[in-house]
Amino acid sequence: MLLTTEVLFHFQRCRRRAFLDFCGDTNQRDPEPEFLLKLQKDSWAHRQATVAEMTHIKPDCPPGDWAAGASATLELMRRGVERIYMGVLAASGPEGFTLVSCPDLLVKQPGESGFGDWLYVPADIKLGRRPKLDYQIIAAFHAFLLESVQGGSPPTAALLLRDKRTYWVNLAQRLPQMHKLVRECAEMLRRRTEPEVFISRHPCSLCHWLSSCTSLATATKHLSLLPGVTQSRYEKLRGLNLTSVEALAGAEPAVLEPMPEFAGGVARQVVRQAQAALQNRAQALIETAPNAGSFPTAPVELYFDIEAEPELDLVFLHGVLAIDRHAKTQTFHPLLAKQPSDEGAIWQQFLDLVWAHPDAPVFHFCDYEVQTVKQLAKRYRTPAHLWLPLLSRFVDVHEWVTRTAVLPVDSYALKSIARWLGFQWRAGAANGGHCVVWYDQWLETGNPFFLDAILSYNEDDCRATHLVKDWLASFLSGNRGEG
Numbered sequence: 001m002l003l004t005t006e007v008l009f010h011f012q013r014c015r016r017r018a019f020l021d022f023c024g025d026t027n028q029r030d031p032e033p034e035f036l037l038k039l040q041k042d043s044w045a046h047r048q049a050t051v052a053e054m055t056h057i058k059p060d061c062p063p064g065d066w067a068a069g070a071s072a073t074l075e076l077m078r079r080g081v082e083r084i085y086m087g088v089l090a091a092s093g094p095e096g097f098t099l100v101s102c103p104d105l106l107v108k109q110p111g112e113s114g115f116g117d118w119l120y121v122p123a124d125i126k127l128g129r130r131p132k133l134d135y136q137i138i139a140a141f142h143a144f145l146l147e148s149v150q151g152g153s154p155p156t157a158a159l160l161l162r163d164k165r166t167y168w169v170n171l172a173q174r175l176p177q178m179h180k181l182v183r184e185c186a187e188m189l190r191r192r193t194e195p196e197v198f199i200s201r202h203p204c205s206l207c208h209w210l211s212s213c214t215s216l217a218t219a220t221k222h223l224s225l226l227p228g229v230t231q232s233r234y235e236k237l238r239g240l241n242l243t244s245v246e247a248l249a250g251a252e253p254a255v256l257e258p259m260p261e262f263a264g265g266v267a268r269q270v271v272r273q274a275q276a277a278l279q280n281r282a283q284a285l286i287e288t289a290p291n292a293g294s295f296p297t298a299p300v301e302l303y304f305d306i307e308a309e310p311e312l313d314l315v316f317l318h319g320v321l322a323i324d325r326h327a328k329t330q331t332f333h334p335l336l337a338k339q340p341s342d343e344g345a346i347w348q349q350f351l352d353l354v355w356a357h358p359d360a361p362v363f364h365f366c367d368y369e370v371q372t373v374k375q376l377a378k379r380y381r382t383p384a385h386l387w388l389p390l391l392s393r394f395v396d397v398h399e400w401v402t403r404t405a406v407l408p409v410d411s412y413a414l415k416s417i418a419r420w421l422g423f424q425w426r427a428g429a430a431n432g433g434h435c436v437v438w439y440d441q442w443l444e445t446g447n448p449f450f451l452d453a454i455l456s457y458n459e460d461d462c463r464a465t466h467l468v469k470d471w472l473a474s475f476l477s478g479n480r481g482e483g
Contacts (some may be wrong), residue, residue, distance in 0.1 A: 002066070003097040005138055005184055008178075008196040011185040012137050013203055015195040021211045024188050024467075028212045035205045035433025042311055047104060047125045050160060056083040056406065065403045066090060070149075073106070077150060078115055081243055082108050089145035095186035103142040109159070114151030122146055123133045123158035131159050131167040137181065142176035175210050198225040205431075225410045226277060228270045229458065233261045243248070248274035249313045269406075278410045282475060283406040285390060295473050296395050299326050300360040302353075303469075306369050307435045307454060307459040313456050314340050315372060317454060321462035323443065339443075348378045351386055354393075362390065365414045365465045366398045404476055416462035420454060421471055427453065 012019035015336070059072035071086030076084050085112035093099035111119035122142035124136055139157035147153045158165040161433040197216045204210050207442040216222075221244065222230045223237060244247045248271060256267035276283050300322065307317040325424050333353055335346040354362060364370070370391065377387040402412055409416045413444050415425070427434070442450035 001097050001189070003093055003189070003221055005098050005101045005141060007137055008141055008181060008185060008191075009134055009262045011188075012134055014198075014200070014207070015185075015188065015252035016197060016213065017209060018185060019188060019193075019195055021214070023192055023194075024209065024212075025385060027371065029208045030211050032208055033433065034437045035431075038433075038437050042145065043127045046127045046162070051124045053087050053103070054083055054105075054413065055087040057081045058085045061088075062286045064103050069102075074149060075276050077106065078118060079113065080108060080118055081359065084120070088448055089142065089149050091145050091148040093186060094183050095190040097189075099141075099145055099182070101138070101142045101145050103146075104160075106146070108154075111155070114150050119150055119152045120146060121154045121158065122386070123160055125160045127162055129165075131161065131169070134168045135159050136174050137178050140170045140171055140178040141182070143169075143171055144175060159408060163335055164344055178392055186458070197222055197224070197409075198234065200231065201413075223248060223274075226270065227410065227412055228266065228273055232259075233266070233270065236261050245274050245277050248458065249278045271322045272406045273475055274408045280408045283409065284476060285404055293342075295400060295476060296361040297473060298361055300324050300357050300361065301466075301469075302357060302360045302362045303462040303466045304364045304369050305458055305465065306372050307432065307439070307458055308372065309436050309439055312340060315343055315347070315376060316340070317435075317458055318346055319455075319462050319465060320350070321459065322353075322360075334409060334458065334461045336452070342356065343376075344380050347382075354390060355386070360393070361394045361395050362393050363397055363465055363469050365396070365461075365468070368394060370394050370396070395469075397465055397472070401468065401472055414461065414464055421467055423460075423464050423467050425457065427457050427462070428458070430457055443456070 007022065010021060027366050051055055054163035057076055059069055059076060061072045067090070070090040073084060073087035073089065076087070078378060086105065087102070087103060087106045089101045091099050104125045105123040106119050106120040107123055109121050110117065122139060124135060124142070124180075126138055133286065136159070142155045143157045149467050154171075157169040157172060157288060159169065161167055166480065168305075187193075187343075197213050197220075199214060199217050199222070204213065207213075217225055223234055223243065223245065224231075226245070226248075228238070236256075237243060237248065240251075240255065242251055245264075251271055251274075253267040253271050256262040256270070260268075262270070272283060303321040303323065305319045306315055307319070308315045314337070316337040320333040322331045322334065324331075335349045335353070337343050337346050354360070373390065376382070398412065398414070401407070401417065407417060415431070425447035430453075435457055438450040438453050441447070442454075
């Protein structure tokens, strides 16, 4: 049996993902998310561009044949080639597993090994800007196998990050962590011990087992579906035998408050979250509901949502929904950059639009729009009087929701709240990642279908924000002073 780089990588992030990849029913897998496929494509292109600037040799072996790849890599190492691209390392591991890793590069350096007065150091090429723990654990895995293969310990391992930055991994720190993970992963897979389901918002969103795990979590009313219940908090709750929504809803916050994981009001938050889920109704927070009167409402209101392409460092759409309550009109303004070079022009169009309604509050969901406005103002050297006063007009609907209400939802993201209120996106399960993919496809093909999909999705985001804002204003007004 093989324990590969990929298996260990996913085990470090999610043990259940590694188990299901190894033992699960493939018929229950979701299609790979489009955004993930884009990330993989971008990562591959970045890796190819990076090695194109280096002299290197790639082992000559059939694709997917790890044994032939390991043999061909070993032969190149014996010959002392300067750089080996996409080599394969293999060694015996615990529980009868064969350990296999595929570092992006093996780089020759002076030193002592079974080959002579040289040895190799592993290097992985990453599109990210940070040396994530996942990357470092895998680099340590490469180094461990490399020591077995070459008969000499590599002094370090490298991560070649974006913008040509190199991060040197502290192997003394990461090797013990890696060995522990390898032992635990091998034991889990040999014994076929299925880990408990746990839904974690961001990593789960790109996993092909999301539907399967979510169905199981929903059927069992798993506490990970409650906002605020993190993995570390769940472990503490399990130690107190508070593993059901009913049990947590009936718990006294004072029991949880001494634990660091539940400090700062978190204990009361998770208990009230369980109560809202159990009762399937929203609750107003007593300490903030009396301030509902300060929630802005105006004759003209603007609802603002941005779409951006992080890899291009590009904002390609400012969506603004203008609500005129007196005229009883709703007008969606899609300020779209059909080409990356249009970013500056749509920024100016956005400024013109918001200043055409100088008294209108600008509602948005989370602080991304505010931070992006600041970045664009700096990028285009916008005079302060054209953007700085806008900051006082921005109203974060997400911040208002989380400060004033507890909702029976699995997340305080816009989609979860708006869908609880009955709103449906025309694009179904699409998300912001799809917009990034669609924009790339528009740039590649020129097919207007992709632009239409982006505009439809963004308009729905704006309208969902409007719905949540209006509901919250009505809800707080009706609960003022009651809690």
